[in-house]
Amino acid sequence: MSFTSPWLLWTLFAASIPIIIHLVNRWRHRSVYWAAMEFLLRAARETRGTKKLLHYLILALRVLAVVALVTAFARPLLGSFFGWGSSGLNEVLLVLDRSASMDARPDKTNSLRDTVPPLVKSTFDQLSSCRLSLLD
Structure with missing residues (x-):
């Protein structure tokens, strides 16, 4: 597969931006313990695995969206790739x-x-x- 604008593929590094934002937001988080929060934390622990999976899924979709956008701007020439089109x-x-x-x-x-x-x-x-x- 070739591209009409292959130099745009350098912008695939932009796919790391959502990952960097995710990591920065995790570092910024500070926990403050107080009595009313204990009940909420106990309820949150029950769904922690689901939430973590959901966060990783959202992160993966954001990265895929950036990759798809960059690939679309690079205008791929499919030709006979996977049998689509013709050369x-x-x-x-x-x-x-x-x-x-x-x-x-x-x-x-x-x-x-x-x-x-x-x-x-x-x-x-x-x-x-x-x-x-x-x-x-």
């Missing part, structure tokens, strides 16, 4: 200009209107697996 040419779009400037030739040789169609035909014969769309 070949699917369609050729040919735009014909029928203006007077296509016929104007100062040296009186063939005009562009006469020379271009054979070139397009030979090129399209080499690309037999694609569709040709013509805009006139």
Whole structure:
């Protein structure tokens, strides 16, 4: 898999920002013990495992959100990655200009209107697996 803007992948280090914020908030926390809090702490101990799991899950989702955002900005080119997309040419779009400037030739040789169609035909014969769309 390649990326249109691979230099943006350096910003994947931004995925560590939620982890750093999480750790700073844990260091900042100070416990103050007093009688009314003992009841609340006892109730909180019963759900401590669930809360810890929930905090880690939220932290993981924040990191994944940052990684997904950076990857989206780097615009990955999937091609045939996991069978999605294709790496070949699917369609050729040919735009014909029928203006007077296509016929104007100062040296009186063939005009562009006469020379271009054979070139397009030979090129399209080499690309037999694609569709040709013509805009006139």
